Amino acid sequence: MSDGLQDCVLVVDDEFLIAQTLSIQIEDMGLIVCGTAATAADAIALAKAQRPRLVLMDMRLKGVGDGVDAALAIHESVGSKVIFITASREPAMLERMNQDHPAAILYKPVFGRQLQTVVREVLAAD
Amino acid sequence: MSLTDWLLDPSGLTPHGFCLSWLPGLIWLHAGSDAVIGLSYFSIPLALAWFVRKRNDLAYRWVGHLFVAFILACGLTHMLSILTLWMPAYGVEGMVKLVTALLSVATAAMLWPLVPRVLALPSPAQLARLNADLTRTVEEQERTAALLRESEAKVLAANSELERRVAERTDELRAANAQLTEALAERAAALEALAGSEAEYRASFEAAAVGKVQVNPETGLLLRANNAFARMLGYNRADLAGRMEWPDLLWGEDRTAEGRELARLLAGEASIYVRELRFRRQDGTPVWGRVSATLVRGAGMRKAGARLPPLLLAVVEDVDTMHKTALALRESETRLRLAAEGAKLGIWELDLARGLGWVDRRTAEVTGGTLPAETWFPLSGPEYAAWADWIHPDDRAERAAGLRLLQTGAAELVQMQYRVRRAADDPGGADGGAGDGGGGWIWLSHRSAIVARDPVTWAPTRATGVLIDVTERAEAEAALREAKADLELVVAERTAALKQRDLLLREVYHRVKNNLQIIDGLVMMQGLQLKDTDERQALMGLRSRVYALGLVHQQLMASPDLENFDIAPFLDELARNILLSGADDGVELDIDICPLTVNLDFAIPLGLLVTELITNSLKHAFPDGRGTITMVMRRREEGGVLLVVADDGDGISAPSPVEEGDAGGYRRGLGSTIVKGLVAQLDGTITMRFDKGTRAEIILPTPAVGMAGSPVGLAAS
Numbered sequence: 150m151s152d153g154l155q156d157c158v159l160v161v162d163d164e165f166l167i168a169q170t171l172s173i174q175i176e177d178m179g180l181i182v183c184g185t186a187a188t189a190a191d192a193i194a195l196a197k198a199q200r201p202r203l204v205l206m207d208m209r210l211k212g213v214g215d216g217v218d219a220a221l222a223i224h225e226s227v228g229s230k231v232i233f234i235t236a237s238r239e240p241a242m243l244e245r246m247n248q249d250h251p252a253a254i255l256y257k258p259v260f261g262r263q264l265q266t267v268v269r270e271v272l273a274a275d
Numbered sequence: 276m277s278l279t280d281w282l283l284d285p286s287g288l289t290p291h292g293f294c295l296s297w298l299p300g301l302i303w304l305h306a307g308s309d310a311v312i313g314l315s316y317f318s319i320p321l322a323l324a325w326f327v328r329k330r331n332d333l334a335y336r337w338v339g340h341l342f343v344a345f346i347l348a349c350g351l352t353h354m355l356s357i358l359t360l361w362m363p364a365y366g367v368e369g370m371v372k373l374v375t376a377l378l379s380v381a382t383a384a385m386l387w388p389l390v391p392r393v394l395a396l397p398s399p400a401q402l403a404r405l406n407a408d409l410t411r412t413v414e415e416q417e418r419t420a421a422l423l424r425e426s427e428a429k430v431l432a433a434n435s436e437l438e439r440r441v442a443e444r445t446d447e448l449r450a451a452n453a454q455l456t457e458a459l460a461e462r463a464a465a466l467e468a469l470a471g472s473e474a475e476y477r478a479s480f481e482a483a484a485v486g487k488v489q490v491n492p493e494t495g496l497l498l499r500a501n502n503a504f505a506r507m508l509g510y511n512r513a514d515l516a517g518r519m520e521w522p523d524l525l526w527g528e529d530r531t532a533e534g535r536e537l538a539r540l541l542a543g544e545a546s547i548y549v550r551e552l553r554f555r556r557q558d559g560t561p562v563w564g565r566v567s568a569t570l571v572r573g574a575g576m577r578k579a580g581a582r583l584p585p586l587l588l589a590v591v592e593d594v595d596t597m598h599k600t601a602l603a604l605r606e607s608e609t610r611l612r613l614a615a616e617g618a619k620l621g622i623w624e625l626d627l628a629r630g631l632g633w634v635d636r637r638t639a640e641v642t643g644g645t646l647p648a649e650t651w652f653p654l655s656g657p658e659y660a661a662w663a664d665w666i667h668p669d670d671r672a673e674r675a676a677g678l679r680l681l682q683t684g685a686a687e688l689v690q691m692q693y694r695v696r697r698a699a700d701d702p703g704g705a706d707g708g709a710g711d712g713g714g715g716w717i718w719l720s721h722r723s724a725i726v727a728r729d730p731v732t733w734a735p736t737r738a739t740g741v742l743i744d745v746t747e748r749a750e751a752e753a754a755l756r757e758a759k760a761d762l763e764l765v766v767a768e769r770t771a772a773l774k775q776r777d778l779l780l781r782e783v784y785h786r787v788k789n790n791l792q793i794i795d796g797l798v799m800m801q802g803l804q805l806k807d808t809d810e811r812q813a814l815m816g817l818r819s820r821v822y823a824l825g826l827v828h829q830q831l832m833a834s835p836d837l838e839n840f841d842i843a844p845f846l847d848e849l850a851r852n853i854l855l856s857g858a859d860d861g862v863e864l865d866i867d868i869c870p871l872t873v874n875l876d877f878a879i880p881l882g883l884l885v886t887e888l889i890t891n892s893l894k895h896a897f898p899d900g901r902g903t904i905t906m907v908m909r910r911r912e913e914g915g916v917l918l919v920v921a922d923d924g925d926g927i928s929a930p931s932p933v934e935e936g937d938a939g940g941y942r943r944g945l946g947s948t949i950v951k952g953l954v955a956q957l958d959g960t961i962t963m964r965f966d967k968g969t970r971a972e973i974i975l976p977t978p979a980v981g982m983a984g985s986p987v988g989l990a991a992s
Contacts, residue, residue, distance in 0.1 A: 164789060170796025173803065209785075236788040238833040239781070258792045258825030260818055260856050 154202045154229065157183035158268075161192040161219065162207040162234070167257075171205055171234070174264050189214030189222075196223040203252075203272065208235040208242065220249045230271055234259060282366035292360045306360055309353040316350025334396055338389060345382045348375035486591035488521070492541055492570065495520040498586070507564065507593045509557040521587075526553035526561045533566075537587070540570045551594060565592040621742035627682060628729070628736040630654045638742055641719070643698035667694035667716055674721070681723055684735040688724045692745065695719055718749040780837050784828045791825040812894075816946075819853055819890055823882040826852070831875060839980050842878060842908070843868040849882055850906055853889050861901035862893065868908040871916065877978040880953040881918075887946045887953075888920040888971050896924025896969060916977055921970035 158175050160182055162168040168185040175182050183199040186192035188211045196204060204223055208216040220231040233246050236257040246254060252271045255264065295301045320343035327339035352375050355368040397405075480487050486504030490497055497519050505512040508524060525533055529552040536548040547569045553561040568589040615622055621638030625631070631651040639648035645662045652658050666674060670693035677691040694716040723740025795818055802814040826849050834840040846868050854864055873881070885906070892904050907919045950971075954961045959975035 164793060166793040166796045167789070170792070170799055173796075173800065236785045236792070236829075236832075238829055256829055257788045258795055258822055258829075260795060260822040260825075260852060262856050263852060266855065 154200050154227070155183065157181040157199060157201045157203075159183055159192065159196055159199060159201040159204045159229070160185045161187075161204060161210065161216065163187040163209065163211040164207075167207070171259075171264065175205075175268065178265050178268065180268075188212040189216070189219035192219040193222045193226070196227045196229060200227055201229050203268065204229045204231045206231050206233050208233060208237055208246070217245045217249055220251070224249060232267060232271060234264075282370075283362065283364045285366045286363065288363050288365075290359060290361050290363050291356075295360075302360060306357050309356045313350045313353035313357070316346050316353060320344075320346040320350075335389060335393065338385070341378070341382050341385065345375070345378040348378050351375070483590075486564070486593070488587075488589045488591060490521045490587040490589065492537065492585055492587040495522055497521060497524075503593075504591055507562060507591065508554055524554055526555050529553050536568070540568065540587070541585075546570070554591075562593070563595040563598040565594045566590070567592075615741075619744045623723075623740050623742065625654070625681075625738040625740075626651070626736070627734075627738060632659060640698060641695065641717070641742060641744070643696070665695045667696075670694050677721070681725060681738050682735065684725060684728065684733065688722070690720070690722045692718060692720050692749075717744055717746040719743065720745045777837055781832060784832045784837070788825050788828045788832075791821050791828070795821050795825075815856075816890055819856070819886050820883055820949075822852060822856075823849060823886040824879060827875065827878045827882050830878065839872050839874050840878070842871045842873045842881070845878060845882065846885060846906065846908065849885060850889055850904070853886060853893070854904070861899075862897055863903045865903055865905045866907075868906065869910055871908070871910075871978070872980050873978045874980060877957070880956050881975075884950060884953045884957075884973070885918075885920060887950050891946055892920070892922040892924065892969060896922040898925065902968075910977070911974070914977065916975045918973045918975065919970065920973075921968060923968040925968070 158180055160168050160171050160175070162171065162185070165187075168187070172182045172185060183201050184195045186195050190212065192204070192206070192210070204220065206216040206220050210216055210219065216233060216235070220233070223229050224231060230252040231249065232253045232255060233251050234255045234257060235242070235246070238256060243254075252274070253267050255267060292302050295305070323339060323346070324343045327333060327336055327343070333339065348371065351371050352368070355364070355371050358364055359368055480499070481501050483501055484503055486507050487499075487501045488497060488504055489499040496517065497515050498517070500512060500515040502512055505515055510519075522530055522534070533550070533552055536545075536550060539545045540548060547567065549565065549567045551563060551565045554564050556562050566589055568587060571586045571588055614620070615635070616637060619637065621635060621641055623632065623634040623638050626633075630653060632646070632654050633651050634642070634646050634648060636648040639646050642662050642665060645665060646652065646658050663671070674691055674693045677689045680686040681689045697715045697717050720743045721740060722743075723738055725735040725738050727737035728734065729736050798814050798818050798821070802811050802818075805811050805814065826845060830840045830845045831837055847866050850864055850866060854862060889904060889906075896902060896904075902922055902924045905919070905921045905923075907917075909917055911917050950961065954973060957975050959973050961974075962972045964970040964972075
C-alpha cells in the first residue's frame, strides 16, 4: 500500500451500542477497528492519527458538524474511503452525502451480512 | 448526140427562117406577132396572180394558180417560136410545148367538174340584192330604236315629274303629321295630368294609413270611407259608405261634444276642428281617434254648374295605442318610482346640451339637500359645486374621470364607485356601521349611460344614471376580506404546525430506526455470547423481525407525506435483505409484486408476515442450500389482494410435523403464532400447501389508504 493508509477501519457513530455492533461485525470479518468516534472533531483527529483505509460514518453526530462535514475533511486530509451509514433517507440529505463521492451508502437498520458484503466490495474496488 | 445538141440542134436542120426563105417581111411578121403574144401571155398571168394573191376570200384559188401556170407556159412557147426562127432549138421547143400541153390538159380536165360548183356560188348581182335587203332591214331597226329612245326620254321626264310631286306631297304630309302628333301629345299630357291628380287623390284617400271619411254634413250619411278607417272601427268597408251615419259611429259620451264642433263648422265660425274623441267599434268597444275635420263648400261646382251640398272631410288618426301607452307609461313610471324608492335607487339626468342637471328625491336626500330634488339646475351653478364637497377626497379624481368619459361621449356606459359623506338625516344612517367621526361615509355605485346624441355632431346631449347605496355590500366585502385574511393566517399557522409535525415525525422515525439498530446490536452481541446453535438461530430470527420494523420506517421517511408508500420496493428490499443475512448463496428469489400504496398499519404486519414466511423457507426448505423462493402479490378481480410466498424445496424434511387446521396448516411454534395473529390482524385468510415445496396463499382486503399526501388527514386521525 503506497498511499500510506493503514489496513484498519474507523467507526464513527454517536450511539455507543451501534458503534459497538458495527465494530464487532468488522472484526468478525478479520479486519482491525482502529477506533470509534462520536463527534466530527474526534473523527477527523482520529483519522489523521490512524490514517484508516475505510471510515464507517454516521450522519448525525454529537456536537458541531455532521457526518458529511467530517467525511469531507477526512477525504481531503487523509484520503480514506467513506461508507455512510444513515437512518435518514431524505432527498436533501442524500444530495449532501453525494457531494462527498461516498464509496457506499447504507441505511439503518443495517442487518446481517449487509455491512460485511458492502465493506468487502469497497475494499476490493482498489 | 449530147443533151445540149439534142435540145438546140437535134436534126442538123436549118432554123425556121429558112422555111420562110428569110423573107424579111415574113420573118418580122412572125417574130413580132409571137413577141406580142408572148409578152401579153406573160402580162395576163401576172395580173391574174396579183388578183388571186390579193383576194384571200376567193373560192377555188388553186384554179387561178393553174391558169397562171398554163398561160405562162403558152407565153413561153411563143417566145421559143421566135428563137426557132434563127436557131434550130426544136428540142427545147418541144419540151416547152409538152409542159404547156400537160398544163392545158390538166386545166381543161379540172375546169369541167368545177363549172357547176362555181355556178353555185352567188353572183355579185345576187349579193348586191341581198346586200340591199340587209341594208333596208338595218335601216328599219335603227328607226325603231330611235323611236324607242324617244319614248324612253318621254317616260323619264314623266317619272321625274312624278317624283317631284310625290316629294312635295310627302313633305306636306310630314308637316301635317308633326302637327297632329304635337296636338296628340298635348292632349295626352293633359289627360295624364288629370288622371294623375285624380289617382293621387284616390290613392291618398284609399291607401292612407290614417282613416279618411267623407260625410254629408246635413244628413250625417257616410259618402266614402277608406280601409284604414274601416279597419280602425272593425267594420267591413262595404258596410260603411252609404249605410252608416257619422254620429252612430261615435262613442255615446263624446257625441254631444262632436256635434257642437260640427255645428260651428257649418255655421262658418271655424274652418277646421281637431279633437280627440272615442269611436264605437262594431264589436261595441271604444277606440280613441284624433279627428281633423273640415267643410268643403265648392265641391259641387266641378261639373255642369250643378251646386251640390257641402261635404265634410275628416281625417281620423288611430291614437288608441298612444292613449293606452301613455296610461301604461304612467303606470310603469309609478312602479319604477316605487322600485327605485324600495331599492334605494337614486336617479339623475344630465342635459349636456344645455348644461343642466336633474336629480330625484332620493338622490337629493343622498346629497343632503345640496342638490334640489326634481328640478333642473345648472351644472355650473353653486349647488353642483357644493355637492363636490360631499364626495370623499380620495374618490373625486376617479369620479371626475368617469363623468368626463360620459360628457365627451368616449364611453356609452360608465360605472364607478365612490364614497360620499353620510347625510345627517339619512335613513340608512342608523344601520350603517362604518363611522368616520361625524356622519361617516356611504358607498355609492354610480352607473350612467348616454341616452341621446346630436344627430349631426354625434356629441352626447343627454345622459341618465342611477345611484345605488352599496355601503352594506362594501362593508360586507370588507368584512369578508378581513375574514379571509384571518383564515389565511390560520392556514399559515396550520401549515407551519404541520411542517413542525413533519419535522417531529421524521425525528421520531429516525429515533425509532436508531433504536431498532441498537436493539439489533444488543441482540447480535447477546448472540455472540451464546454457544447453542438453536438459541443463536432464535436470536437471528429476532433480528429479522426487528429489521422488518426498521425497513417500514425507512420507507416512511422516504415518502413525501410520511404516511403512505408503495409496498412493492419495500417487500423486494425486505426479501433480499433476509436472504442476504441468513441464506446460502444457492438460494434465489423470484419476486413479482404489483404496486400498492399502503400505510404503517398495513405495512408492519405484512412486513413481519413476509419475514416469517421467507425465514421459514430458508430454515427448512433447502437442506442442500439450493432452490428458489417465489413471492407474488397481485390485485384480485373479485377484490382484495393475493400474496403468495412459496419455495420449491423439500417441505417433507421439515423437522416439525404439519398440523392441519392450525393457522391454515402452518407449523407450530413462535412463527406459527405470529403468522396466524398477523393474518387475523389484517382481516385476511391464509392457505398453506405442501405438495411441491411450501406454498402460502394469503388473501387480504385492499388496504384503505387515507387521502394520499394529506398530512392534515394524519394529524386528524
